[in-house]
Amino acid sequence: MFPILLILLLPVALQAAAAPMPEGRQARLTELLLEDCGACHGRTLRGGLGPALTARALEGRDPETLFLTIRDGRPGTAMPPWGPYLKEEEIRWLVEQLQRGAIHAR
Amino acid sequence: MPADRLLQRRVPRWPAATLLCLWSLLCMASGSLRGTGDLGVVIGRADGSLTVIETTHRTALGRIDGLGDLSHASVVFSRDERYAYVFGRDGGLSKVDLLRRRVEKRIVQAGNSIGGAISQDGRVIAVSNYEPGGVRLFDAASLDPVAEIPARSGEGGKRSRVVGLVDAPGDRFVFSLFDAGEIWLAEAGDPGQPVITRFPGIGRQPYDGLITPDGRYYIAGLFGEDGLALLDLWHPEAGVRRILDHYGRGEQALPVYKMPHLEGWARAGDYLFIPAVGHHSVLVVDPHEWKEVTRIALHGQPVFAMARPDGRQVWVNFAFPDNDTVQVIDVDRLEVVRELKPGRAVLHMEFTPRGEQVWVSARDDDRVVVYDTATFGELARLPVPKPSGIFLTARAHRIGL
Numbered sequence: 001m002f003p004i005l006l007i008l009l010l011p012v013a014l015q016a017a018a019a020p021m022p023e024g025r026q027a028r029l030t031e032l033l034l035e036d037c038g039a040c041h042g043r044t045l046r047g048g049l050g051p052a053l054t055a056r057a058l059e060g061r062d063p064e065t066l067f068l069t070i071r072d073g074r075p076g077t078a079m080p081p082w083g084p085y086l087k088e089e090e091i092r093w094l095v096e097q098l099q100r101g102a103i104h105a106r
Numbered sequence: 107m108p109a110d111r112l113l114q115r116r117v118p119r120w121p122a123a124t125l126l127c128l129w130s131l132l133c134m135a136s137g138s139l140r141g142t143g144d145l146g147v148v149i150g151r152a153d154g155s156l157t158v159i160e161t162t163h164r165t166a167l168g169r170i171d172g173l174g175d176l177s178h179a180s181v182v183f184s185r186d187e188r189y190a191y192v193f194g195r196d197g198g199l200s201k202v203d204l205l206r207r208r209v210e211k212r213i214v215q216a217g218n219s220i221g222g223a224i225s226q227d228g229r230v231i232a233v234s235n236y237e238p239g240g241v242r243l244f245d246a247a248s249l250d251p252v253a254e255i256p257a258r259s260g261e262g263g264k265r266s267r268v269v270g271l272v273d274a275p276g277d278r279f280v281f282s283l284f285d286a287g288e289i290w291l292a293e294a295g296d297p298g299q300p301v302i303t304r305f306p307g308i309g310r311q312p313y314d315g316l317i318t319p320d321g322r323y324y325i326a327g328l329f330g331e332d333g334l335a336l337l338d339l340w341h342p343e344a345g346v347r348r349i350l351d352h353y354g355r356g357e358q359a360l361p362v363y364k365m366p367h368l369e370g371w372a373r374a375g376d377y378l379f380i381p382a383v384g385h386h387s388v389l390v391v392d393p394h395e396w397k398e399v400t401r402i403a404l405h406g407q408p409v410f411a412m413a414r415p416d417g418r419q420v421w422v423n424f425a426f427p428d429n430d431t432v433q434v435i436d437v438d439r440l441e442v443v444r445e446l447k448p449g450r451a452v453l454h455m456e457f458t459p460r461g462e463q464v465w466v467s468a469r470d471d472d473r474v475v476v477y478d479t480a481t482f483g484e485l486a487r488l489p490v491p492k493p494s495g496i497f498l499t500a501r502a503h504r505i506g507l
Contacts (some may be wrong), residue, residue, distance in 0.1 A: 035177075038177055039365075043178075048236060049284070080361035
């Protein structure tokens with residue numbers, strides 16, 4: 001009885017750990033990435049005033065550093081801090097999507 | 107034998123008849139005869155489209171597709187106000203016929219591009235590029251390349267990203283080098299052999315530039331430090347001087363979520379209105395002394411501060427997260443007299459040539475809203491997917507636009 005329950009609960013527990021982003025919020029974050037980040041990084045994320053944020057450009061980069069860059073910005077450059085407007089798990093979700101190349105301009 | 111030669115030989119004495127012929131052909135093609143003075147285009151960011159609009163009845167006439175990546179696109183017009191030259195983010199340069207509503211020619215001239223200008227005589231199109239950094243000149247009729255100006259500077263001659271490109275009287279172009287901190291003046295009287303004058307050391311990270319409506323002063327905004335760099339085009343030999351370098355001092359600048367644009371800093375009344383980078387205010391500047399007269403506190407960080415053509419009002423939109431709002435400054439009283447909410451993510455505003463209407467784009471609500479600038483009443487609302495820049499053909503006859 002007990003092991004069966006565990007197996008049944010396992011996917012739920014895993015999902016909770018990865019903190020799935022509600023779909024509405026995903027759509028809003030995608031829009032923010034393309035439009036508002038895109039204002040500097042290009043709507044195709046291939047760069048502009050800020051560097052390219054394509055999967056290839058971010059390949060092998062430490063996700064934690066990228067997370068901190070987005071949350072705190074980079075003083076002395078034009079990269080502003082997004083911590084005041086985005087939750088930490090939202091920023092982590094963005095980093096993950098960026099590094100996977102999961103978000104594309106239509 | 108080329109077709110135009112043929113035509114010339116057959117009807118050497120009746121060029122007017124030829125024109126008439128062509129004209130009636132055109133009319134048959136498009137259904138009715140019309141001018142272009144009340145036309146304009148709205149950029150659709152998401153799908154790379156242009157919506158052609160007219161401001162007399164305030165309607166959309168049609169759409170033109172296939173223009174590539176138009177996020178940060180800008181437009182200049184031919185001197186006959188028939189053709190729009192569209193500069194795309196992806197380096198695309200398109201020549202669009204507003205009457206036939208089709209793309210006449212499109213080239214991809216660079217990897218990453220930011221804006222463009224048309225020469226005083228209308229013969230040359232200049233494009234400013236991030237990648238590869240520099241300016242390229244094209245023949246306005248054919249879009250054939252005419253010259254390249256690589257923005258190399260410093261040791262090793264690294265290419266700089268180019269911003270703030272404008273046309274100036276005397277078939278000149280002026281632009282700024284973001285990475286190198288320089289202003290360059292290109293004389294393009296002989297467009298194949300542009301003559302460059304460099305002004306180095308103007309300040310860190312010029313992010314945009316404008317030319318005053320009389321074509322005399324070029325001003326670059328600096329992101330990396332306070333103040334602005336000013337070049338008097340009547341006296342380029344006097345060099346670039348720094349103005350208003352005190353304006354952020356003693357106050358913590360806020361992070362900037364969208365770079366201000368300087369294009370709209372038109373002169374209004376006796377003043378220039380300039381968005382203060384990293385501050386919730388516009389600076390009101392006396393353009394004789396280049397001194398700050400006062401500053402007006404605003405709802406957020408200004409992106410565009412656009413003067414109504416008669417100079418009585420200045421309309422301001424804002425950067426994220428305050429970008430659902432537009433404020434109107436009365437130039438006589440130097441205070442905000444109205445606040446409007448056209449929709450989410452207001453990106454641009456454009457006045458009709460005499461200023462009775464203003465067209466405002468609200469990107470995240472997929473609409474363009476037209477206001478009466480006297481009553482602030484809404485005159486029309488047009489659905490346009492992800493609208494950004496709005497450009498009316500009257501720009502064809504304004505220096506620097």
